[in-house]
Amino acid sequence: MRTLAFIALFILYFASVAVAQDKLIILVRHAEKAAVAPEEPDPDLSPEGRERALRFMKVAKRYRPGEVYSTAYKRTRQTAEPIAAARAKEIQIYDAAEQAELVDRILKSKTKRFIVVGHSNTVPFLANLFAKKEIFRQLLDTEYGVFYVVRVSNGKVRKIETIPY
Numbered sequence: 001m002r003t004l005a006f007i008a009l010f011i012l013y014f015a016s017v018a019v020a021q022d023k024l025i026i027l028v029r030h031a032e033k034a035a036v037a038p039e040e041p042d043p044d045l046s047p048e049g050r051e052r053a054l055r056f057m058k059v060a061k062r063y064r065p066g067e068v069y070s071t072a073y074k075r076t077r078q079t080a081e082p083i084a085a086a087r088a089k090e091i092q093i094y095d096a097a098e099q100a101e102l103v104d105r106i107l108k109s110k111t112k113r114f115i116v117v118g119h120s121n122t123v124p125f126l127a128n129l130f131a132k133k134e135i136f137r138q139l140l141d142t143e144y145g146v147f148y149v150v151r152v153s154n155g156k157v158r159k160i161e162t163i164p165y
Helices: 002-019 047-063 073-087 096-108 123-131
Strands: 023-029 066-069 091-093 113-116 147-155 156-163
Touching: 002 156, 023 047, 023 123, 047 073, 047 113, 047 147, 066 073, 073 091, 073 113, 096 113, 096 123, 113 123, 123 147, 123 156
Parallel strands: 023 113, 066 091, 066 113
Antiparallel strands: 023 147, 147 156
16 A cells, blocks of 8 residues: 555656746747738748848757747748758647647646747737736837747746847
């Protein structure tokens, strides 16, 4: 009986450690999109945007992401492609309308480092979801060149910082 109790406690301890592990989540808005007609809902990145995506890859690869997430739009996937290729990772598509589900999936994952590419209105909202309070405002349409670093320790967000690139 003592052996069974010990085994049960051992399993519970390691299950809680797996959930409460340290994580690093990089949130970034897609790079500049090409100028297109207003009725075009899914533009590619502009040449400047492609250059920015490469700059982001050079900065982000030092974080050694184990998973890369993007919405289904071309501009977010194209922003994620250089870092995903550099890390030999597949881009996982997430639904921007289900951001709480993405946060939950990331926090429960065994992976420790993530890149999440989103939009001017979704990236700050994701940062606020991780923080569990409203800190960050929606980005302007002209704001590019900053990413958010969310640091989780023992299952709790300890720090969120914005870094220009």
